[in-house]
Amino acid sequence: MASRDTVIVPYSMRVEQSSEVRHKPKLEGPLPLSNFDGAGADLLKTFDAFVRGLLAHNEMVKRDDDHFGQPDEIVRAGRTMSFQLNGGESGRERTVRLDANSAEQKLKREGLLSTQFQVWVVVPTNSTVGWILVEKDGYDTLPSAWRRELIRAFKSRHRGYKLTLAQIRNDAIWRLLEKGLDDPQVIDVKVQRRAEPSNREQETRGFPLEVEKSTETVYRAKKGWMTGRQLKRIRRFFTITKRSDGSLVEIDLADDTRDEFAEGLEIRLANDVLEITVHAEIDGRRKTVRFSGAREPAESYVVEGLNGTRITPRTFRSECRGHTVDLAKVSGAPLANKWDTGEWTAEDQVSPLEVPVGDPKNDG
Known part of the structure; x- marks a missing residue:
C-alpha cells in the first residue's frame, strides 16, 4: 500500500x-x-x-x-x-469484469x-x-x-x-538520524501496518471484501523529542535484518552500537508493516523521511505543505x-x-x- x-x-x-x-x-x-x-x-x-x-x-x-x-x-x-x-x-492491457456475473475480458x-x-x-x-x-x-x-x-x-x-x-538504502538520511544516538532530532515516528477486518466488518452484508485495511501508530517522546537511539529501537522492532545468505540476524534491541546500514546487511520491513515515516530536524531543517518497500525498503522524502497541489520547480529545487x-x-x-x-x-x-x-x- x-x-x-x-x-x-x-x-x-x-x-x-x-x-x-x-x-x-x-x-x-x-x-x-x-x-x-x-x-x-x-x-x-x-x-x-x-x-x-x-x-x-x-x-x-x-x-x-x-x-x-x-x-x-x-x-x-x-x-x-x-x-x-x-x-x-x-496501450496498457488489463483484465476486467463488466459486472460480478460477467466473464473476464481484456481491455486495452x-x-x-x-x-x-x-x-x-x-x-x-x-x-x-x-x-x-x-x-x-x-x-x-x-x-x-x-x-x-x-x-x-x-x-x-x-x-x-x-x-x-x-x-x-544504505547511505541514507535515515542512517544519519540513527547515528545521532543521543541527539534529540526526531519529532515523531509513524508506523503503518496491515490490519484484519473487525468482526463487525466481516459480518456486515455489503461491506467491500476486496479492500485493504491499515492502522497507523504514532510514537513520540514523553518529553521533548526522541533521540537516534530511540528511533533505532523502534525501527529494529518493526524490521527484519538478514545476512547476504538469507539467514536472520539476531539483534538485541538494547544494543545501539551496531550500524546495520554500514555493515551492508539486508533490512526488510516486518510482514505486517507497510511503511515507517519519521518527522525530524537535521541542522535546523525539518524533513519527513519514509522507509517503505515490499522487499528491501528504500527511503523517500515527503514534501509537506502542498495541500493537494503539485510541487513547483522552485520548491522542488529548494x-x-x-x-x-x-x-x-x-x-x-x-x-x-x-x-x-x-x-x-x-x-x-x-x-x-x-x-x-x-x-x-x-x-x-
Whole structure:
C-alpha cells in the first residue's frame, strides 16, 4: 500500500567497470574510472549530454508502453541540473469484469496518458558518483524506462564502463538520524501496518471484501523529542535484518552500537508493516523521511505543505538542496563551495548521447 503524498525519491548514480570484456579497450591493468570518457571523466557532462539527446526530438521517446522525454524548465547551476520531464504510458492491457456475473475480458487503453515530473541531478567533486532525485506524485512518477535508457546510452558511448543507478538504502538520511544516538532530532515516528477486518466488518452484508485495511501508530517522546537511539529501537522492532545468505540476524534491541546500514546487511520491513515515516530536524531543517518497500525498503522524502497541489520547480529545487547536503554528509562525498549556485562547471559540453525515438529492439 503506497501513500498518496508527494514524495521525492532519491537514486544513487555511479560509474563502474563493465564485466563485458568484449567492450573493453585494449588496456593493460584496470580501466581508469578517473577518466572514463577520456576527457576528465565528468559524469555531469554525460548526464547533460543525455538530456540534450532527448531535446533532439520534438516527440516523446517510446519503450514498449512507456513514454518519456521533452525536457523543459532546464536550470543548470554549479554541480547541479534540474528540469521537468514528460512521462506516461499507452496501450496498457488489463483484465476486467463488466459486472460480478460477467466473464473476464481484456481491455486495452488507447492513447497516451502523460504528465510532467521534476528531476534534480547533482554530481559532487568526485565526478564519477552523483544522485538523481525524482518527484513522485501519489502513485504516479516517471516510468523506469527513462533510467534504463540513460544506462543504455551511457554504455553505448563509454565502452568498458557502465552506469549503475539504485534507490537509496544504505547511505541514507535515515542512517544519519540513527547515528545521532543521543541527539534529540526526531519529532515523531509513524508506523503503518496491515490490519484484519473487525468482526463487525466481516459480518456486515455489503461491506467491500476486496479492500485493504491499515492502522497507523504514532510514537513520540514523553518529553521533548526522541533521540537516534530511540528511533533505532523502534525501527529494529518493526524490521527484519538478514545476512547476504538469507539467514536472520539476531539483534538485541538494547544494543545501539551496531550500524546495520554500514555493515551492508539486508533490512526488510516486518510482514505486517507497510511503511515507517519519521518527522525530524537535521541542522535546523525539518524533513519527513519514509522507509517503505515490499522487499528491501528504500527511503523517500515527503514534501509537506502542498495541500493537494503539485510541487513547483522552485520548491522542488529548494527541497533537493537540503536532501543533497544530508546525502553527502552520510556518504562522505564532499560538496565544493557554491556547488548549487556557482557557474555551470560542465560548460564544455560533449556531443549529445544518441537516444532513438522508437524502441531499438522493435526496429527492423
